[in-house]
Amino acid sequence: MNLRPRISVLLVCGGLGFPLVGCGSDSGASPSSGGVSVAVAFYPIEEIVRNVGGEHVAVVDLTPPGGAPHDLELTAKRAEALEKAKVVFYVGKGFQPAVEKALTGLPEGVVKVDLLGSVDLLPVTPALEGTSGEVDGEELAGGRDPHVWLDPRNMVALTSEVAETLSVVDPDHRDDYARGSERYRATLTVLDEKFGARLATCESRSIVTSHRAFEYLARRYRLKQIPIAGISPDEEPDPRSLEAVADAARAEGVRVIFFEEKVSPKLSETVAAEIGATTDTLDPVETVTADDLERSTTYLSVQEANLAALSRALRCG
Numbered sequence: 001m002n003l004r005p006r007i008s009v010l011l012v013c014g015g016l017g018f019p020l021v022g023c024g025s026d027s028g029a030s031p032s033s034g035g036v037s038v039a040v041a042f043y044p045i046e047e048i049v050r051n052v053g054g055e056h057v058a059v060v061d062l063t064p065p066g067g068a069p070h071d072l073e074l075t076a077k078r079a080e081a082l083e084k085a086k087v088v089f090y091v092g093k094g095f096q097p098a099v100e101k102a103l104t105g106l107p108e109g110v111v112k113v114d115l116l117g118s119v120d121l122l123p124v125t126p127a128l129e130g131t132s133g134e135v136d137g138e139e140l141a142g143g144r145d146p147h148v149w150l151d152p153r154n155m156v157a158l159t160s161e162v163a164e165t166l167s168v169v170d171p172d173h174r175d176d177y178a179r180g181s182e183r184y185r186a187t188l189t190v191l192d193e194k195f196g197a198r199l200a201t202c203e204s205r206s207i208v209t210s211h212r213a214f215e216y217l218a219r220r221y222r223l224k225q226i227p228i229a230g231i232s233p234d235e236e237p238d239p240r241s242l243e244a245v246a247d248a249a250r251a252e253g254v255r256v257i258f259f260e261e262k263v264s265p266k267l268s269e270t271v272a273a274e275i276g277a278t279t280d281t282l283d284p285v286e287t288v289t290a291d292d293l294e295r296s297t298t299y300l301s302v303q304e305a306n307l308a309a310l311s312r313a314l315r316c317g
């Protein structure tokens with residue numbers, strides 16, 4: 001997901017009461033300011049870099065607004081920006097093949113950091129037994145789950161890695177990077193505490209999702225993710241899959257089935273009617289529209305919306 005900030009001034013966004021850099025977006029692929037040229041694979045890595053680096057970094061996001069990171073094909077303009085970068089932060093192990101392929105042709109002096117090395121990787125959660133059809137292809141080499149950023153504590157670790165890297169590349173501004181990192185990590189810690197407190201006591205602890213993106217978040221807060229296979233927004237779900245979802249919902253005390261915002265309303269209504277549940281959305285912080293960007297959407301604001309949806313669905317005290 002790409003939430004490209006438009007400006008590099010300190011703003012208060014995300015509802016957490018801490019200063020954050022960049023709550024809007026620009027649509028170009030060129031760095032937005034002077035400083036160390038940094039290419040990032042997709043948002044929310046961009047949000048981390050801007051908050052740590054501030055005015056000392058010139059950031060270009062390789063994934064355009066509304067683009068899906070996993071399916072990214074680099075445009076000529078973004079490939080050119082990548083070639084000019086001094087530092088590249090990315091998610092490797094096959095998550096963005098086009099980016100990893102382009103990295104092999106960069107000069108040796110370019111600092112390339114695979115942020116997956118900063119966190120422990122989880123296996124991809126198997127799809128709900130009894131559902132049929134294709135599942136999303138977002139899987140790392142070795143069957144690992146790429147969605148590390150959905151756990152706020154992982155975001156803290158990624159932020160520390162970004163700060164350490166920038167401090168080595170640009171030691172003259174080491175203190176500023178340390179302060180930026182400290183501020184942003186504080187906002188993430190507050191977010192983590194909110195999740196922990198709100199989800200501590202709930203009637204149900206299982207979430208049925210159409211996208212296998214929420215295992216890191218689920219594990220962190222003692223929830224169980226049950227992803228559905230083969231429920232495509234372009235096709236009616238088959239009776240066997242609907243029955244499997246209904247059985248899981250009853251067994252786990254689930255009253256809400258989670259879909260993504262872009263999924264067809266018709267599909268959501270069909271599934272809900274068949275299993276006697278309602279539907280809601282969870283956002284994997286991967287794809288945002290231009291309208292979202294104009295509303296100053298951030299990782300923090302999206303995650304707060306996710307928390308509110310989870311709290312309602314799980315009937316948390």
